[in-house]
Amino acid sequence: MKKFFGEFKTFITRGNVLDMAVGVIVGGAFTAIVNGLSNFILKPIINYILALLLGGNALSEVFTFLKKVEVDGVVDLAQSIYIDWGAFINAIINFILIALVLFIIVKIINKAKGYKPDYLGHSKEEYKKLKKEGKTKEEILAIAKERDEKLAEEKAIKDAEAKKHTTEGLLEAIKELLEKQAK
Secondary structure, eight states: OHHHHHHHHHHHTSHHHHHHHHHHHHHHHHHHHHHHHIIIIIHHHHHHHHHHHHOTTGGGGOEEEEEOOEETTEEOTTTOEEEEHHHHHHHHHHHHHHHHHHHHHHHHHHHHHTOOOOOTTSOHHHHHHHHHTTOOHHHHHHHHHHHHHHHHHHHHHHHHHHHHTSHHHHHHHHHHHHHHHHO
């Protein structure tokens, strides 16, 4: 039993579990803010614009009835079967808002952390040029790898040339000559 609680303590105090818990809590609060922005500010504006264009109450009245039940000449939504396009459009608006706000938050956090995008081994200008030429990610990586290998070869040649002109290099050359003569 002691081992079980020890393992549980280790599990619960791991950084990623705590980070996830904080993320879920903040995500819930964040969802409430986005829903408030969507439901109480943006949707009324969109409904107003749609009401001007289409007439009526816009999104709240966009239905396709599969079975329409009328009571005293008024549609009874509780007994009718219908597709609520307005609710669907509202869900799309919520999704776009959440994605937009998350994008902005991630951008701000990355900027604050000094995040630099990965240009796959190239400068920003080179990367953009290669993308404009229609190169895929794999091709861009291959170009960088090929360039780096060529630079490594050139460096090795330069280092070997430089080594020849040092005392150590001269001693190695003499040793090689003596070994050849001995054969």
